Amino acid sequence: MNPAASxxxxxxxxxxxxxxxxxxxxxRSYSMASLKRRIAVALPRFGCETVSALQAKLLHEPDTFxxxxxxxxxxxxxxxxxxxxxxxxxxxxxxxxxxxxxxxLWVAGCSTGEEVYSFAIILDEEGLLDRxxxxxxxxxxxxxxxxxxxxxxxxxxxxxxxxxxxAGGKRPLAAYCTTAYGGAALSRSLRAKVVFSDHSLxxxxxxxxxxxxxxxxxxxxxxxxxxxxxxxLFKEALPRRGFLGLGSKETLQFSPHMHAFEEHVRDDRWYxxx
Amino acid sequence: MLSAPKSYxxxxxxxxxxxAVCIGASAGGIEALTAVLPSVPADTPIPVFVVxxxxxxxxxxLVELFASRCQARVREPLxxxxxxxxxxxxxxxxxxxxxxxxxxxxxxxEPVHFSRPAIDMLFTSAADVYGExxxxxxxxxxSQDGADGARAIRDAGGFVIVQDPMTALASTMPxxxxxxxxxxxxxxxxxxxxxxxxxxxxxxx
Numbered sequence: 001m002n003p004a005a006s007x008x009x010x011x012x013x014x015x016x017x018x019x020x021x022x023x024x025x026x027x028r029s030y031s032m033a034s035l036k037r038r039i040a041v042a043l044p045r046f047g048c049e050t051v052s053a054l055q056a057k058l059l060h061e062p063d064t065f066x067x068x069x070x071x072x073x074x075x076x077x078x079x080x081x082x083x084x085x086x087x088x089x090x091x092x093x094x095x096x097x098x099x100x101x102x103x104x105l106w107v108a109g110c111s112t113g114e115e116v117y118s119f120a121i122i123l124d125e126e127g128l129l130d131r132x133x134x135x136x137x138x139x140x141x142x143x144x145x146x147x148x149x150x151x152x153x154x155x156x157x158x159x160x161x162x163x164x165x166x167a168g169g170k171r172p173l174a175a176y177c178t179t180a181y182g183g184a185a186l187s188r189s190l191r192a193k194v195v196f197s198d199h200s201l202x203x204x205x206x207x208x209x210x211x212x213x214x215x216x217x218x219x220x221x222x223x224x225x226x227x228x229x230x231x232x233l234f235k236e237a238l239p240r241r242g243f244l245g246l247g248s249k250e251t252l253q254f255s256p257h258m259h260a261f262e263e264h265v266r267d268d269r270w271y272x273x274x
Numbered sequence: 275m276l277s278a279p280k281s282y283x284x285x286x287x288x289x290x291x292x293x294a295v296c297i298g299a300s301a302g303g304i305e306a307l308t309a310v311l312p313s314v315p316a317d318t319p320i321p322v323f324v325v326x327x328x329x330x331x332x333x334x335x336l337v338e339l340f341a342s343r344c345q346a347r348v349r350e351p352l353x354x355x356x357x358x359x360x361x362x363x364x365x366x367x368x369x370x371x372x373x374x375x376x377x378x379x380x381x382x383x384e385p386v387h388f389s390r391p392a393i394d395m396l397f398t399s400a401a402d403v404y405g406e407x408x409x410x411x412x413x414x415x416x417s418q419d420g421a422d423g424a425r426a427i428r429d430a431g432g433f434v435i436v437q438d439p440m441t442a443l444a445s446t447m448p449x450x451x452x453x454x455x456x457x458x459x460x461x462x463x464x465x466x467x468x469x470x471x472x473x474x475x476x477x478x479x
Contacts, residue, residue, distance in 0.1 A: 033371035033399040034381040076382060220353045220368075220380040227354070249368055249380050251352045 011051035012039060018055050023065050025139060026202040027072060029226035035072070042071035066142065073140045075111040075217065078159060079152075079173075080118045082248055083166035085216075088268040089119070090168050093243050094126050097211060103132040104210040106237060108201060108230075109218030110136035113147025113194075114160075117176075118167070119214065120190040125170040129193055135208065137199035148196045150186035157184050201230040206237045213237060216247035224254075231257045238273040245270050292433075292473045293407030294320055294357075294372075296400050298393030298423065300327040300415025302443030307413070308343060309463040313471035314361060316345040320474055321357050323372070323400065325364040325393045327417065336363045346474075351378040364391035371399040387419040397423025406431035409473055411466060412457075413437045415447030424455035435459045435466060 005013075012035070016028045027035065039051060046064065048054040058064050080086045097103055103123075107116045116136040123129040138144050152160070161173045177184045199207070201218070213234045219227050234244050235257050244261060246269040252258045261271040299306050303326040314322055328334065334350065340361065341348040347360035357376045364370035369391050371379035379399070386392035397410050397420065410427040412420045414437055424434045434457035439445035441462050452460055459469070 031371075031373060031379045033373050033379045033402070034369070034383060036402070037371075037381070037395065037398070038383065074383070076384065217380075217382045220382070223373075224354060224375075224377075247353075249351075249353045249365055253352065254354050254356075 015051050015055045018059060029223045031221055031223050034221060038071050042068060069140055077111055077114045079114045080163035080167040083163045085268045086118055086167035088265040088270055090122050092265050100211060104208060105212040106135045106210040108137055108215040110138050110147055111143045116194055117186050117190055120193055121176055132193055134194045136194050136196045139200045144196050150191050151183040154179055154182050154184050202226055206233050209239055210237050212243045214245040219250050228256055231255050235260045240273055242273040243270060291407055292409055293404045295409045296323040296397055297411045298325050298420040299413040300417045300447050302414040306463055310467045310470050311340055312344050313467040314346040314474045317476045318346050318474040319359050319477055321359055322361045323396055325391045325396050327389045328366055334366045353380050369395040371395060372403045374403050387417050389419050393420035394423040398426040401426040401430040401432055408432035411435045412448055412451040414442035414444050416444040417447045418450045420447055421450040421454035424451045428455050433458055438462055
């Protein structure tokens with residue numbers, strides 16, 4: 001490591017501090033390597049040569065922040081991304097969920113909602129959706145709006161359908177959406193079971209007890225301290241025997257909370273609260 | 275101190291100064307990696323990071339494949355795993371990054387030059403952390419990926435080796451790296467294997 005922080009590192013720290021003070025979004029404990037890359041990609045789009053210039057622009061033209069937020073948080077997902085994760089949910093977790101009279105799931109960092117609807121569809125196919133409520137949270141209001149609208153480009157449907165099939169899908173995906181004007185809209189019966197809400201794993205607290213938390217490819221963007229905070233929230237939100245699902249490269253192995261969980265489906269990163 | 279391939283007459287890195295090696299390969303990469311990775315000694319004290327582009331959706335058998343061919347330990351890291359010596363392959367569908375606390379970072383940001391993992395992402399983040407202690411190697415490929423990353427390594431004072439495009443199965447990627455990064459060494463796979471063996475060997479102290 002370089003002994004002294006580079007000018008760029010200092011500028012980034014100051015930018016994140018400015019964002020926190022001015023907009024109350026806390027990126028100060030994010031993983032630096034990918035944040036650096038995202039900021040580098042954003043700079044030319046804002047006509048800025050340096051991170052300091054971007055900081056000045058943000059402070060003096062606060063409307064810029066929403067556009068920057070899209071660069072800092074953009075996340076790409078698909079319905080039933082990593083089908084084996086959803087297949088494991090269906091086969092190794094749903095049978096347990098049947099024993100509950102009512103169910104709550106929390107999709108943390110839901111971005112534009114693809115995974116939220118994936119869970120809703122599986123729960124409907126398994127006859128559990130009627131007694132389920134899904135909390136879908138994110139820090140990006142624009143992403144949340146898209147998630148709530150539940151409309152995806154028609155071109156993406158065939159990939160979604162293939163994933164759905166690999167995840168053990170029981171009906172054609174077309175049963176859950178209507179296509180018009182180049183968009184596929186998820187049916188109202190699914191959307192009615194989801195509460196979309198602004199929530200930050202960096203600054204907010206637990207809001208409900210839930211039986212399942214799914215938080216995939218969100219923790220990879222957090223540095224260790226923030227990961228620990230987020231997993232702490234999940235630990236608090238889950239009762240004993242509750243389930244936590246992570247992304248395929250994410251692990252509790254290096255977490256101080258690892259002893260609060262046991263591996264439930266190891267290869268698909270499903271953990272169980274103990 | 276190594277002796278450079280004579281025809282290039284360049285200064286090669288002082289071995290003790292090398293803290294890590296990163297390698298990028300694309301089309302023809304499995305064969306090229308098979309020619310160079312087995313020369314990493316079993317007791318190497320440094321990490322060797324590898325990004326190879328694979329067709330999307332294919333689950334990776336790289337670790338199994340190369341574990342049987344290499345003396346050094348071959349692994350695929352997990353998020354925030356501490357970096358240790360041995361060969362580390364980037365997982366399919368994630369960018370692999372080096373964090374400044376010497377752990378692995380991951381991202382699912384957009385593909386770079388149509389690739390995730392991208393060589394540029396690994397090289398650039400590793401250059402940030404290892405500076406002049408980093409050796410970057412760009413092998414065969416039909417992509418522009420790796421050129422900007424190799425440039426970043428040079429800018430940070432590190433050392434860049436590129437497979438001679440004339441000898442590469444696909445010349446686009448090494449040619450782009452030569453053009454963008456003015457590497458210290460441009461040479462054949464057998465020479466790269468020897469260089470890798472030397473920079474990755476155990477330190478006598």
